[in-house]
Amino acid sequence: MDDSSAEETRVLSQILAAQNMLCVFFSERRLAEFVKEVLRALPGVGRAGVCLRLLAEPEADLGLQECKDCAGSGRGLDDIGRSRGKCKLEKQDGFAVFPLDTAARSYGYLLVATEGDGPFERYRPFVVNFANSVAVALENRLQQKRLSDHVSELERTNERLKREIAERRRGEETLRKSQEQLLHAEKLSALGKLISSIVHEFSSPVHGVRGVLEQVHEEASLSEGIRSLTKLGIKECNRMSEMIQKLRGFYRPSAGIAVLLDLNALVDDMIFLNQKKFLSRKIQTVKNYDPNLPTIKGVEDQLKQVVLNLLQNAEEAIPDGGGKISVTTEATDTVVRLIVEDTGTGVPPDALPFIFDPFFTTKPGAKGTGLGLSVSYGIVKKHRGDIEVKSRFGEGTTFIVTLPR
Amino acid sequence: MIKTQTAVPMGFTGETFPAGTHMCLVYSDDAERLESIAKFLEAGILNNEKVGYFADAAPPDEIKKALLGHMSAGAARSDGAKLDVRTARDVYCPKGRFVPGEMLDTLRGFYDSAVEEGYGNARASGEMSWALKGIPGSDRLVEYEALINDLIVTHPLTPICQYNANLFDGATILNILKVHPMMIVHGQVVRNPYYQEPREFFKTYAGNTR
Numbered sequence: 001m002d003d004s005s006a007e008e009t010r011v012l013s014q015i016l017a018a019q020n021m022l023c024v025f026f027s028e029r030r031l032a033e034f035v036k037e038v039l040r041a042l043p044g045v046g047r048a049g050v051c052l053r054l055l056a057e058p059e060a061d062l063g064l065q066e067c068k069d070c071a072g073s074g075r076g077l078d079d080i081g082r083s084r085g086k087c088k089l090e091k092q093d094g095f096a097v098f099p100l101d102t103a104a105r106s107y108g109y110l111l112v113a114t115e116g117d118g119p120f121e122r123y124r125p126f127v128v129n130f131a132n133s134v135a136v137a138l139e140n141r142l143q144q145k146r147l148s149d150h151v152s153e154l155e156r157t158n159e160r161l162k163r164e165i166a167e168r169r170r171g172e173e174t175l176r177k178s179q180e181q182l183l184h185a186e187k188l189s190a191l192g193k194l195i196s197s198i199v200h201e202f203s204s205p206v207h208g209v210r211g212v213l214e215q216v217h218e219e220a221s222l223s224e225g226i227r228s229l230t231k232l233g234i235k236e237c238n239r240m241s242e243m244i245q246k247l248r249g250f251y252r253p254s255a256g257i258a259v260l261l262d263l264n265a266l267v268d269d270m271i272f273l274n275q276k277k278f279l280s281r282k283i284q285t286v287k288n289y290d291p292n293l294p295t296i297k298g299v300e301d302q303l304k305q306v307v308l309n310l311l312q313n314a315e316e317a318i319p320d321g322g323g324k325i326s327v328t329t330e331a332t333d334t335v336v337r338l339i340v341e342d343t344g345t346g347v348p349p350d351a352l353p354f355i356f357d358p359f360f361t362t363k364p365g366a367k368g369t370g371l372g373l374s375v376s377y378g379i380v381k382k383h384r385g386d387i388e389v390k391s392r393f394g395e396g397t398t399f400i401v402t403l404p405r
Numbered sequence: 406m407i408k409t410q411t412a413v414p415m416g417f418t419g420e421t422f423p424a425g426t427h428m429c430l431v432y433s434d435d436a437e438r439l440e441s442i443a444k445f446l447e448a449g450i451l452n453n454e455k456v457g458y459f460a461d462a463a464p465p466d467e468i469k470k471a472l473l474g475h476m477s478a479g480a481a482r483s484d485g486a487k488l489d490v491r492t493a494r495d496v497y498c499p500k501g502r503f504v505p506g507e508m509l510d511t512l513r514g515f516y517d518s519a520v521e522e523g524y525g526n527a528r529a530s531g532e533m534s535w536a537l538k539g540i541p542g543s544d545r546l547v548e549y550e551a552l553i554n555d556l557i558v559t560h561p562l563t564p565i566c567q568y569n570a571n572l573f574d575g576a577t578i579l580n581i582l583k584v585h586p587m588m589i590v591h592g593q594v595v596r597n598p599y600y601q602e603p604r605e606f607f608k609t610y611a612g613n614t615r
């Protein structure tokens with residue numbers, strides 16, 4: 001092998017290696033730089049070097065820059081003839097042009113300054129080959145770009161869909177909740193209407209009956225037996241109007257004025273009232289009062305009503321063998337809690353969602369009206385508090401009333 | 406002293422190469438790079454070599470985790486501790502400036518300590534992107550790479566220098582090719598036709614400042 005063919009072999013292997021490396025560049029700018037460097041290193045390349053021009057094609061958007069010599073010259077890049085004489089490189093005596101074409105399209109061309117008809121001519125076929133590889137690499141870049149654009153577009157769409165689904169779920173959830181609340185409010189207001197009409201319809205007749213009975217009672221000619229009956233009648237009338245008032249109180253307790261209350265004392269009173277019953281039913285009461293419980297603002301008789309309802313429910317849930325009711329009070333920085341826990345039957349799981357509904361009761365016969373919890377719920381809500389239940393069927397139930405401090 | 410002609414496995418294929426083969430890896434795909442380098446390091450660990458790694462793209466802990474993740478379970482479990490990953494900046498420019506001679510001393514020290522510690526050989530790989538961060542002396546990177554070729558004659562450690570093709574400019578990449586006798590292309594170690602012996606290289610490089 002003579003010197004020149006040894007050099008030819010070396011150059012060829014270099015160009016092949018460079019060709020192999022084209023795929024390593026992801027950035028077109030770096031690719032173009034590298035291509036220019038590779039060609040500049042070829043024997044016989046003139047001092048003006050190499051210019052890589054890409055066809056201006058917005059669709060391609062390869063982000064490639066023109067060579068330093070051409071940049072900013074404002075030449076159209078699609079016509080060699082027109083740009084002739086303006087590029088430093090083209091002013092040289094000789095330059096060779098290598099199109100950057102693939103089967104699909106043309107990406108531009110490489111201009112290589114040559115020194116006369118000198119040594120470069122021998123490498124021309126290699127460079128043609130190399131230029132083809134550059135075009136393929138550009139096309140690959142472009143396709144990768146399109147693909148990744150496409151993928152990120154898909155990812156964006158996917159993200160949007162996910163968001164939309166999550167939003168819709170949230171929407172449905174709030175809708176469901178507000179429907180539930182509406183339903184509850186509706187039930188309450190229907191009940192309220194019913195009750196106020198009952199109160200209205202009943203109170204005047206009861207009042208009338210009592211007036212009549214009172215007049216009869218005053219009659220001197222009455223026998224003792226009859227008089228005691230009228231007395232009983234009047235007493236029962238009073239009881240009835242009291243009950244009617246109470247009924248009204250359940251749904252229009254707005255008259256109640258909030259005052260500072262000692263919840264411990266209030267709870268203790270209610271337990272005391274029930275003590276006799278608890279004893280007779282072998283129910284032990286355990287009091288865990290927080291001695292430092294802060295006072296809270298609330299309507300006393302309403303809160304008493306709540307405590308009473310909870311105690312009654314607890315008592316009613318405890319079977320004949322007896323059991324235990326624990327009452328706990330505690331405070332956090334923001335709230336005060338009352339916890340009523342019993343060792344009763346527990347709430348059947350399928351009943352749990354409904355226990356705060358008006359008229360929902362599992363108690364047989366006339367024993368329960370199903371109003372206790374519903375009324376309590378209304379009262380606690382009005383106090384900007386909350387009432388929760390935890391129950392293990394067969395083991396017992398815990399009601400937690402949270403009230404703001 | 407280790408014989409210079411010991412053949413060591415590179416991990417890419419079953420092939421072995423003489424210890425002290427100076428290689429570069431020019432890449433743009435990070436996952437592919439990690440995989441190649443992990444194989445190279447794993448082969449070193451399994452071959453009882455001292456193994457060093459100089460990380461720049463991410464904190465050493467992260468890179469170590471990623472590298473171990475690419476190794477076989479056995480190598481990662483038993484020898485993960487042997488993989489010494491350090492911050493490239495601290496290794497190449499400990500005083501805030503890059504001085505080729507000092508770094509070559511560091512490599513010599515690394516090799517000598519491997520011998521003293523009873524390792525059969527030594528290998529290292531570095532992410533060279535630290536050189537793009539304006540640290541004084543960074544412009545002497547190519548010079549340093551060329552000098553490694555002299556160093557490995559007496560201290561045959563096996564280095565792979567990693568260059569991200571999308572970070573370094575075209576001229577630097579071509580110069581890098583000129584100073585690495587071997588390069589890794591598509592997971593294969595191949596002879597680099599651009600390689601020039603250091604003396605040859607410096608003939609043109611000194612005036613080559615474009």
Ligand SMILES: Nc1ncnc2c1ncn2[C@@H]1O[C@H](COP(=O)(O)OP(=O)(O)OP(=O)(O)O)[C@@H](O)[C@H]1O
Binds near residue numbers: 373
């Ligand atoms: N402590 C409890 N243990 C088990 N079940 C309970 C308890 N408290 C309430 N429940 C369940 O919730 C239902 C509704 O209670 P709520 O107090 O509203 O009505 P009631 O007790 O049935 O009737 P009312 O309180 O009007 O007399 C009860 O029928 C019962 O099934």
Ligand SMILES: [Mg+2]
Binds near residue numbers: 309368372373
């Ligand atoms: Mg009740």
